[in-house]
Amino acid sequence: MTPEPLTAQPRTANMPPALTLTPERLRAWAWHKQGLDGSLAGCTSEQVFAQAGWARSVGGANPYLTLFARAGIRREQVDADVLSHRILELPTARGCTYVLGRDDCAWALMLGKDAGEAFRVLGRLGVDRGEITLLEEQVLHTLAEAAAPLDPRQLKEELGDSVRNLGEEGKKKGATTTLPTALGILQSQGRIRRVPANGRLDQQRYAYELWNLPPSPLDDDEARAELIRHYLGWTGGATFKQSQWFTAFTVAQSKASLAAAGAVEVPTAAGEMLWMLPDDVERLATFREPAHEQIQLLAGTDSLALLRRNAAELLAAEDQHTNALGSLALQADLPDHPIFDRGRIIGLWQYDPGRERIVPWVFHAPTPAVTSRIAEVEAWIREDLGDFRAFSLDSPATRQKRIDALAAAAAGSAAAR
Structure with a gap:
């Protein structure tokens, strides 16, 4: 049976005015929802994936950095969690492979490619x-x-x-x-x-x-609603189109799932409509943006950007027009890994294993906090991983062109300053 057209749900009591939902505020909100503000410190691998979203796995290091950035979890513990089946790598939404906690496995498998x-x-x-x-x-x-x-x-x-x-x-x-x-x-x-x-x-x-995993008690419609509920919780809100990209649901399935999840439609200052969970609408109305720097180096496939594929929205307006950045700002998926401050992309990076160092390009003069975090992640890569591969076929040779481009961009920015 085809579901009725989905219309916006009634406004909640504390619906934030559209004009207050600026790109800057929404970036900080997504940053908070992703637990990149320190709110997931001390959590287990399972808890991080439950709160921030499953980690995209393409044979790269993203799952490790996802956990290190949010909860300080080192590779040794992650590998132990894999060995004990507390976290697993499975095909799920869109038939893509993610690392997720064991509690989500049964219904997540239902969403995999037919x-x-x-x-x-x-x-x-x-x-x-x-x-x-x-x-x-x-x-x-x-x-x-x-x-x-x-x-x-x-x-x-x-x-x-x-x-x-x-x-x-x-x-x-x-x-x-x-x-x-x-x-x-x-x-x-x-x-x-x-x-x-x-x-x-x-x-x-x-x-x-x-394995012989017991089947999920959910039916297909309930599993889709569960994914939408999780997805909106992970992102803090997304457009209809963004949710469809992640889930690969049809329009009818998306509408039915949003309705089943009780999602509400919230207008933003940019004129977009975000679907959000009612509890998050209430929280966003009183959310306070961080006043001080919160620097993180993340993978290009980190959930913060990948779940909505909105890299351009995570750049400040002035950085989208940086000459050296060029057309990169218009790409859904950046060719390099991002450096963030409170949800805003402030630079890009790659790892050069030959020199055992991160090659960063920070768009503006790096602060002590930026320099310090780069050094911390660089040491972690050396000690835990040895290299930072973006995907299975990534290698020092294949990324050398990007390393050189970042180094040249960084040199140009330094000269301009």
């Missing part, structure tokens, strides 16, 4: 559904007999001829064998889980083990 979509590619290559079903059962049997998690190569060796090579035509369609589809279906059903082969989240090598 397993049937992956099979449709195999169907066009002449693979019968029964063949994949049989392979799934053989995978489960093999993992049950294994003394430790098995990576795809080991599984392929164990399964032998049960895994079919799909030849050149399969390569063209991104399906070289039938094994990845079987693994994807089993993972989406919570019957197996993918674990880092060496225990680290920033190195794209995985193995699989049995």
Whole structure:
């Protein structure tokens, strides 16, 4: 049944006037909602992901920095949390992979990419559904007999001829064998889980083990409403379009989910309408913006920017027109990692492992607080990670052009001052 068109809910008692919801205030509000103001200090990994949002995982270091920036959690503890299954890496919203707390796993898996979509590619290559079903059962049997998690190569060796090579035509369609589809279906059903082969989240090598996660008691509509409720809590408010980008819901699904979550529509000084949770509307009306610097270096895929893909809104108006910044200000996803002060992007950075240092470009003269935080994150990367990879294929060689560009921009800004 198609839901009725969603209309703005009644104004709450303490609805803030639109003129007060300036870009500056909304940046500081999002900063607070993300726990980057120190409010999540001392929290566990699970608590950070529950409050600030799941950490996007693409074989990069974002999950580690997400936890270090908000709660000071070091890599050793994060890896221990992964090993003990307190946090897990799963495909969920839009079929993308995130690191999240175990309490969210069952309903979050329901939001992952439809397993049937992956099979449709195999169907066009002449693979019968029964063949994949049989392979799934053989995978489960093999993992049950294994003394430790098995990576795809080991599984392929164990399964032998049960895994079919799909030849050149399969390569063209991104399906070289039938094994990845079987693994994807089993993972989406919570019957197996993918674990880092060496225990680290920033190195794209995985193995699989049995899981048998109990199914969520929620139905599909309830799971979508749960995601919207979490999403609006993580962001502090988002436009309809931004929520659709993150969730990949249809217009009808988005409207139904917002209504089920009790979301209200709030006008801003810029003329946008933000959907917010009623409790957050009340809190925003009395929210006090931080008076002093709060500096953080974050990953380009940090939830603060990624959940709404609004990097341009996180720049001050004068910085959007900085010559050296150029078209970067117009990009939804910045090519470098951002430096923030209370929700405003004040610079960009990359890590140069050869010199074991961060290469920053701060748009204006760096304050002692900025210099100090850069040094702290630089030391953390050296001691905990060794390098800071943005994604699985990131390497010192591939990022050298960006490192050089940042160094040149920083030199130009210093000369201009």
